[in-house]
Amino acid sequence: MEAFTTHTGRAVPLRRSDVDTDQIIPSEWLKRIERTGFGAGLFSEWRADPAFVLNSPAHAGATILLAGPDFGTGSSREHAVWALQDYGFKAVISARFADIFRGNALGNGLLAVTLPAATVEALTSQVEADPGVEITVDLAAREVRAPGLVAAFDIDDFTRWRLLEGLDDVGLTLRHQDAVAAFEATRPGWLPTTVPATAGVSEKH
Amino acid sequence: MGRTLARKVWDAHVVRRADNEPDLLYIDLHLVHEVTSPQAFEALRLAGRPVRRPDLTIATEDHNVPTVDTLLPIADPVSAAQVEALRKNCADFGVRLHPMNDPGQGIVHVVGPQLGLTQPGMTIVCGDSHTSTHGAFGALAFGIGTSQVEHVLATQTLPQRPPRTMAVTVEGALPAGVTAKDLILAIIARIGTGGGQGYVIEYRGEAVRSLSMEGRMTVCNMSIEAGARAGMIAPDEVTFAHLRGRPHAPAGAAWDEAVAYWRTLATDDDATFDREVVIDAAELSPFVTWGTNPGQGAPLAARVPDPAGYADPALRASAERALAYMALTPGTPLRDIAVDTVFIGSCTNGRIEDLRAAAEVLRGRRVADGVRVLVVPGSMVVKADAEAEGLDEVFRAAGAQWRSAGCSMCLGMNPDTLRPGERSASTSNRNFEGRQGPGGRTHLVSPAVAAATAVTGRLTTPADL
Numbered sequence: 001m002e003a004f005t006t007h008t009g010r011a012v013p014l015r016r017s018d019v020d021t022d023q024i025i026p027s028e029w030l031k032r033i034e035r036t037g038f039g040a041g042l043f044s045e046w047r048a049d050p051a052f053v054l055n056s057p058a059h060a061g062a063t064i065l066l067a068g069p070d071f072g073t074g075s076s077r078e079h080a081v082w083a084l085q086d087y088g089f090k091a092v093i094s095a096r097f098a099d100i101f102r103g104n105a106l107g108n109g110l111l112a113v114t115l116p117a118a119t120v121e122a123l124t125s126q127v128e129a130d131p132g133v134e135i136t137v138d139l140a141a142r143e144v145r146a147p148g149l150v151a152a153f154d155i156d157d158f159t160r161w162r163l164l165e166g167l168d169d170v171g172l173t174l175r176h177q178d179a180v181a182a183f184e185a186t187r188p189g190w191l192p193t194t195v196p197a198t199a200g201v202s203e204k205h
Numbered sequence: 206m207g208r209t210l211a212r213k214v215w216d217a218h219v220v221r222r223a224d225n226e227p228d229l230l231y232i233d234l235h236l237v238h239e240v241t242s243p244q245a246f247e248a249l250r251l252a253g254r255p256v257r258r259p260d261l262t263i264a265t266e267d268h269n270v271p272t273v274d275t276l277l278p279i280a281d282p283v284s285a286a287q288v289e290a291l292r293k294n295c296a297d298f299g300v301r302l303h304p305m306n307d308p309g310q311g312i313v314h315v316v317g318p319q320l321g322l323t324q325p326g327m328t329i330v331c332g333d334s335h336t337s338t339h340g341a342f343g344a345l346a347f348g349i350g351t352s353q354v355e356h357v358l359a360t361q362t363l364p365q366r367p368p369r370t371m372a373v374t375v376e377g378a379l380p381a382g383v384t385a386k387d388l389i390l391a392i393i394a395r396i397g398t399g400g401g402q403g404y405v406i407e408y409r410g411e412a413v414r415s416l417s418m419e420g421r422m423t424v425c426n427m428s429i430e431a432g433a434r435a436g437m438i439a440p441d442e443v444t445f446a447h448l449r450g451r452p453h454a455p456a457g458a459a460w461d462e463a464v465a466y467w468r469t470l471a472t473d474d475d476a477t478f479d480r481e482v483v484i485d486a487a488e489l490s491p492f493v494t495w496g497t498n499p500g501q502g503a504p505l506a507a508r509v510p511d512p513a514g515y516a517d518p519a520l521r522a523s524a525e526r527a528l529a530y531m532a533l534t535p536g537t538p539l540r541d542i543a544v545d546t547v548f549i550g551s552c553t554n555g556r557i558e559d560l561r562a563a564a565e566v567l568r569g570r571r572v573a574d575g576v577r578v579l580v581v582p583g584s585m586v587v588k589a590d591a592e593a594e595g596l597d598e599v600f601r602a603a604g605a606q607w608r609s610a611g612c613s614m615c616l617g618m619n620p621d622t623l624r625p626g627e628r629s630a631s632t633s634n635r636n637f638e639g640r641q642g643p644g645g646r647t648h649l650v651s652p653a654v655a656a657a658t659a660v661t662g663r664l665t666t667p668a669d670l
Contacts, residue, residue, distance in 0.1 A: 016526070017519045018398055018498045022637040027616045031269065031283040033243035033290045045639050069519060070399040073432065073498070074635060075616075076334040077241065078350035096399050099434050100334060104350035156366070157225045169352070170252075173360045176221050176229060180257075180362055183220040183231050188466070190459035191233060192322050194263040194301050 001109045003166030006138040007090045009063030010131065012053055013124040019067055020074035021101060025083040027075075038079055039086030058131035066124045067094040069117060072101025081108050091137045093144065095120050106159055107169065111137055113144060119151045139163055207473025209370045210439050211405040214345040214470065218328045220362055227364040233327040235357050236313045237264035237300065239291040240618070241332030245355035246294035258361045259299040263322065264291060267312045268618045270305050272581050272608035279305075284619065298358075311584020311610040314338040314552040318422065319586050321451025325440035325467040330357055335552045335634065336435075337428040341421035342448070343440035343470050345405070348429065369479040371404040371433070375412035377486040382668050384562070385420030386554060386632065386651035388412065388484075389427045390492040390502045396482060398500040401433030404480065407472060408438050412486040418447040419558035426553045427634050430499035439471040491666045493539055494636045494649040496527035501636075503539065505654065505666055511535035530638055531646050532626075539664050542648065546629040547578040547659040548641070549652055550608075551615040554632035555583025559652040560591045563632075564599040566656035566667045572604035573662035579621060580605050581613040605659065617642045630658040 029041035046052045053059060065084065071094040072080060081104045084092065089110065095117040097105075105112040115123075123146055127133050136145040139160060144151045162172070173180075208216070221229040235258075242264070249256070256262060269284040279285035288305070295302035303309040303316060310316075314335055317323040325343035330336060332354040339346035353363055373392055393400075406428050408421075416424065421438050428436030445464055448454045455463040494502040495509050501524065503510065512524035512535065528535065533542070549555075549563050560582060572578050580600045582588040588610055591597055597607045614621040615633035617640070623629055625644025632655050633640075636647040648664060657665040 015522070017523050018500075020498065020635075020637045022616075022635065022640050026639060026643070027618045030240050030618065031281070031287050033247075033287055035244045035247075045643060070402075070432070073398055074334065074429070074637060076332060076348035076350055078244075078332075078352060081350070096402060098399075098432060099402060100348055100350060100429075104352065107350065107352045158227060169364055170248075170254075170356050170359050173229065173356065173362055173364065177360075179221045179229070180231070180360060184361075187231075187233075188462070190455040190463045191327070192324060192453040192455075193260040194234075194322060194453075195260050196301065 001166050001168050004163045008136040011064040011066050011127045012059045012062040013127045014067045017068035018070045021080040024080040038083035042083040042087045063090045065092040069095040072098040076100045078104045081105050207476035209472045209476045227366050230365045234329045235262045236331035238313045239287050240268045243290045244351050248355045254359050256298040256358045262300045265303040268612045270611040275609045312552045315583035321454035334429040338426040340425040340437040347434040368405045371406045371480040372478040373482045374410040375484045379412045379486045383489045384651040385423040387492040389424045393431045394502040399432045401431035404433050405435040406433045419556045440467045509533045509537040542664045544630045545627045548614040548631040550581030551633040553634040563652040563656040564596040567603040570660050572659045578605035578659045581608045584610045
């Protein structure tokens with residue numbers, strides 16, 4: 001995972017609440033088995049409308065998405081995060097994120113920044129008035145900065161450290177394999193395994 | 206200080222706890238399907254890592270699979286490649302797979318409980334948000350992204366922060382004609398799509414206790430639609446009776462030992478929840494969604510709401526946008542809304558009891574002219590059971606299509622989709638824009654309402670017939 005320390009860029013204002021992951025990346029795109037190339041599918045239904053904000057030349061090249069509350073609801077598809085990143089987004093700012101989306105984003109180095117609704121509104125209005133406004137998302141300082149605005153955001157120390165270092169969870173967990181093995185030795189014997197049941201055992205429906 | 210059900214299951218699975226770090230949680234069962242796993246297996250391959258516990262992992266083909274002509278090759282080459290990738294991955298990494306046409310194939314959240322792999326007190330994950338379904342057994346079950354799928358494959362653990370807990374207590378008995386689906390739709394409408402964000406919901410109260418396991422699964426399934434990653438119901442005699450004798454359930458002395466443990470899982474009397482919501486079952490009636498998120502629902506006897514009535518500007522804008530997409534006018538009685546398609550199936554309502562409820566309504570009746578009705582069992586076992594009871598004949602005689610198992614029109618990854626502008630009454634879980642096909646319009650309903658709607662061609666309850 002690429003490390004994230006601080007990022008400065010222009011933003012796209014997406015004035016919609018409850019943007020579900022089916023909108024971020026429609027299911028047709030989920031058939032692909034690759035991890036890249038999802039940018040073309042980002043908001044593909046909405047982008048068919050020339051008036052959709054992502055089609056506005058004024059916002060071309062923007063790297064921060066300013067979204068309405070409850071962003072990323074619904075399906076667990078990590079493809080939503082891959083699509084946002086592949087399109088060029090480095091951070092998404094919203095008043096509230098769906099849990100799974102937020103976890104997927106932070107696991108991939110896409111910074112999901114939660115700010116109070118009034119602050120998101122202030123940033124959105126500012127960007128709508130002047131699409132050239134630059135916003136800085138500073139993970140080291142846990143701050144979002146825009147002209148005339150400094151807003152602190154919460155992120156736990158561990159996640160912040162992992163993002164700053166660009167570390168992936170699998171590598172970190174594999175350091176604790178002894179603890180995993182020790183735990184496994186204590187699991188009750190009646191817990192199920194997926195090894196097929198003995199032949200002759202009839203299947204209760 | 207007492208503990209909640211969720212907390213007890215959590216505490217029993219902590220492999221490692223350290224200051225300022227998430228808990229490392231052991232995962233008892235990992236369910237896998239073709240859509241969210243290929244990139245995870247590929248990452249293992251690149252890193253030269255094995256699947257740590259293939260014996261705690263099981264895969265099935267569900268999202269992409271066609272529900273007709275299943276013996277032919279999958280026509281869509283991209284879908285076919287994805288299914289083929291799962292087969293290769295399962296073969297290479299030693300994971301049990303139930304492929305298309307296998308009698309054990311079905312939707313991943315129907316297969317786990319059917320096999321008895323889903324048991325109280327377990328931690329269960331899957332790269333699918335409807336993993337919350339398994340919480341009906343008192344398991345802590347939640348959806349994960351593909352990177353976490355990789356993590357579980359490699360380590361059988363997940364680093365997680367303990368969630369907050371919410372009690373949703375449904376007091377009193379459900380009125381006649383009100384189902385588990387109506388109950389969960391009403392709960393989501395009450396607390397909103399973000400109301401459960403950051404929480405595990407425990408459903409409690411008389412109305413919940415009186416639900417069958419199928420009904421409990423319907424309720425827990427849609428917890429994610431309220432923003433909660435997991436929903437749980439304390440295991441009881443209903444749970445034990447449902448589990449006993451299934452292929453992977455404990456047997457003999459192990460059964461007694463397991464039940465004794467399961468009985469300790471219920472939330473202690475002196476435990477507290479971070480948030481509590483109380484619902485009066487007597488106030489509930491058949492429920493339907495009118496908008497484009499599952500929180501935008503109302504009793505079927507109501508009318509399409511007027512967005513101007515919302516004080517919150519975000520809710521108002523969302524309702525306006527939803528009504529424009531759904532092509533609905535405020536004030537229209539919901540009963541006047543005509544549909545083109547009825548979909549009965551999905552991990553929410555594709556189990557045998559759901560099919561029985563729909564068949565009960567359709568028995569001796571005919572589907573309205575011009576309405577397409579798809580009945581898609583949640584698994585091949587459900588299909589076989591339904592056929593043994595003659596339900597397939599009831600559906601066919603009524604003019605409905607009887608299909609093979611899969612996710613089907615719930616998300617339209619296979620050929621079962623709505624065409625642009627088409628409107629469905631659907632027993633699935635999401636009414637998002639384009640969910641069932643680009644431009645499609647979805648009204649979420651119970652199986653009984655879906656069947657009654659099929660008869661009249663308009664949103665209808667069985668009592669209206």
